[in-house]
Amino acid sequence: MTTHYLILSALLFAIGGIGVLIRRNAIVVFMCVELMLNACNLAFVTFARQHGNIEGQVIAFFVMIVAAAEVVVGLAIIVTIFRTRRSASVDDASLLKY
């Protein structure tokens, strides 16, 4: 049954989404985003199986590449801000507001 995989994917996506909203460390927030992307991958391969076509599996590869590129850019930004502020908390960086 593919339904279970879809439910798992939705759960992972929700956990990732909630994590982005409630966690305070930029690295952890970012990992939660990656979790959401992996939930998407699970959904893609499940639907590929359900439809019996290969498109979804190919898309999963693309998503992995994009996620890897995102890690490079994201970690560069987070590390720079950590070196400046000695903290990776998203609450500390609060000069821009209102």
Added chain:
Amino acid sequence: MNTITAPAIEYLQLAPLLIVFGAGILGVLVEAFAPRYLRRAMHIPLTLLSLAGAFALVIVQTIKGVPTKPSAMGAVAVDGPTLFIWGTILVLAFISLLLLNDEDHFVPAASAVPGSAEEERALIEGNVHTEVYPLALFAIGGMLLFPASNDLLIMFVALEVMSLPLYLLCGLARRRRLLSQESAMKYFLLGAFSSAFFLYGTALLYGYAGSVDLAKISTALSANVGQDALLFTGAALLGVGLLFKIGAAPFQAWKPDVYQGAPTPVTALMASGTLVAAFGALLRVFWVAIGELDWDWSPIMWGVAILTMVVGAILAITQTDIKRMLAYSSIAHAGFLLVGVVAIGDAKQNATALAAILFYLAVYGIASIGAFAIVTMVRDAGGEAWHLSRWAGLGKRSPKLAGLFAFFLLAFAGIPLTSGFFGKYAVFQAAVAGGAVQLVVVGVVASAVAAFFYVRVIVLMFFNDPAPDGPTVVLPSWGTASVVGFAALATVVLGVFPQPVLDLAQSAAGSLFVR
């Protein structure tokens, strides 16, 4: 034994994209192999020539006739609207790059901690991050691909190719580096969050239709009944991702922070190019893939349009920072453009609305680059003078500059004889024809509120006394001067004599999006 057939790729149609991406890759090679002192001299012609070449190819394609079917095996649609959007983005990108090309906008060593000895040394040695040129080219390439993509996978990849370089560029400001780094982090985390929504929406629509091709999703709408949960959730998540990119309320929170913290030339590129690209993609998804569902999505889009206009116009009044004010004004303009997106109907109505949106995007993009170019020229000791109180009396000290800025603000407000008037008029007229009269009423009221804060800045500049230690207006480089000159000229000409560009937009929109 199975043979693999090579895909048919229409290289000529895709040439503008290939040139921009190719130049980006060459730029990376220049960074890798050319000596430091030569890099800038190599990047500038490479970047500007590739954009000009791509623009020339767009014109060639337009003259040769608009293709009637998607190219690259249905992955990229080079149709009338795409060609108009490509032309617009390339012009906007070219003038943004002239602005970006100006020295001293970017940090000498991005990895050095602000205020450290390392940074000091890099400043003295006169280091520059010439990486900004290839980064900008990749972002522009992504902007070109995003509205042209005919399936959701290509659209997702284009979204990331457009966004990732912009996240980095945001963090590279030379002054006020803490603000710049903060804006990069906020943009990155929120942007990645929103693209995860886009991707999950894509996954659900793939599950619904068995394909990510926009046309196949559209045909599946009539074939698959009884799977509405997948379809509606997917479309909603996709919408969240796209509305985030255009900065529509309630997904607008990133825009003021990012526009303020980013180096001003990068802000100009984002305020013009990204907005045009994201609107192209939004239109393609909502009109091509789920256009048949307009009864279901247009009430929501009504709400989003109203909220965006109201939030943008009202919050802009409370701003004391010029860049934040322009960011909120950009949110309000996104709302005015959404009024056009809602005005969907039969083919003729769609063509009118589409032409109006295309024209609006072009004129708004040019005026906003002009306004941001002026922001780069008004300086304090610590960099650009952002606080509005610093702009008091600027009209008495440098009447030309303040006059040009006032002119751009009037164009944003949509005063007759500026290009903004015809943009707004065209969109509202299309919306009235599409039956969205109430929405237009809200739009007109929001425009009036917006006009208030634009005029307030003009009053501040011309009728207040300048502070004794007021900001200085730097003599612009030829690049900045030509950007301001071009933007002002385009705003006047399109305000007095808009017909050629309106005709162009109409003929581009006439064929609508290919499927």
